[in-house]
Amino acid sequence: MPTRKPRPQVTPGNETLATPTLLRGSNLDQFASTENLGLVELSAAIGMNTSALYQLKNKDLPLKTPLAILLRLYASFPDTIPRMWTPTFIQFYLLVRKAAPDFQEYSVGPLLGIDKNSIYRIRQEGFDECKDATKILVLLIYRLLTEDLKNWGVIKDIVELEAKSRGLDPETIWKKGSWKQESKKPTTKPKAPTRTPQPKESVTKPIIWE
Numbered sequence: 001m002p003t004r005k006p007r008p009q010v011t012p013g014n015e016t017l018a019t020p021t022l023l024r025g026s027n028l029d030q031f032a033s034t035e036n037l038g039l040v041e042l043s044a045a046i047g048m049n050t051s052a053l054y055q056l057k058n059k060d061l062p063l064k065t066p067l068a069i070l071l072r073l074y075a076s077f078p079d080t081i082p083r084m085w086t087p088t089f090i091q092f093y094l095l096v097r098k099a100a101p102d103f104q105e106y107s108v109g110p111l112l113g114i115d116k117n118s119i120y121r122i123r124q125e126g127f128d129e130c131k132d133a134t135k136i137l138v139l140l141i142y143r144l145l146t147e148d149l150k151n152w153g154v155i156k157d158i159v160e161l162e163a164k165s166r167g168l169d170p171e172t173i174w175k176k177g178s179w180k181q182e183s184k185k186p187t188t189k190p191k192a193p194t195r196t197p198q199p200k201e202s203v204t205k206p207i208i209w210e
Contacts, residue, residue, distance in 0.1 A: 011035070014075040023068040025056035031071055038132040041084050046070060086127035086135050087142050089119075095145050099152035107174045111159060112137055116177025 010018045013034035016027065032042045043050055046067055063071065074081050096103050109116035112134055122130065127138050144151040160170030166179065
C-alpha cells in the first residue's frame, strides 16, 4: 500500500489551509482572525492594498495561485509573518518620562488619542491588542523620542492642538483623559407655581313671597 504523505502542520484554526481546498477571500478573514492580524498587517503580509483586499473578502473570490501558496506557507511557518512591532507599555512610558519627567501614567491615553481608562487594559495586554492606527501612532512617537527627546515638545503641542480642534481644554486633557466633548445640560426654566382654583361664591337669592 502506498504510504500517505503527512499533511503540513499548520497553526490551530488554519486546518483548511492544509487541505486540497480552493482558497477564497473568506480564508483571508479566517487567517487574519486566527493569527490576530490587523488590516495593515494583513495587507503588508500578502502585498495587497486594502481596496483589493476588501474586494476579495466581500465577493469571496478565489485567491490567485501565488497568494494561496503564500497563505499556506504562512500557516505552516507563522513566525515568518511580518508583524508590526510595538514596544511594551513600560518601554513606551519610560521613554516618554525621559522626555517629560513629570508625565503621568494615566496621560498615556490622552497622548494616544484614547480615554485614559483604556490604559489599564493596554497595560495588561500590550499595544498588540490596539487598532492599527493606534499601534502606528505608538511606533511613530516611540521612534521620534528615540531619535531625539526634544521632539516631545512638538508631540505635546500637536496633541493639545487636536484637543483645541475638538473644543476641549488642552491644559486639562492630560489629567481628564477623555476625548469626548461634554454635552451641555439644557437649562430649564422654573415652572410657574400652579394655583389652586378657588370655588366660586354662591349667591343666595332672597325668597320673595307674593
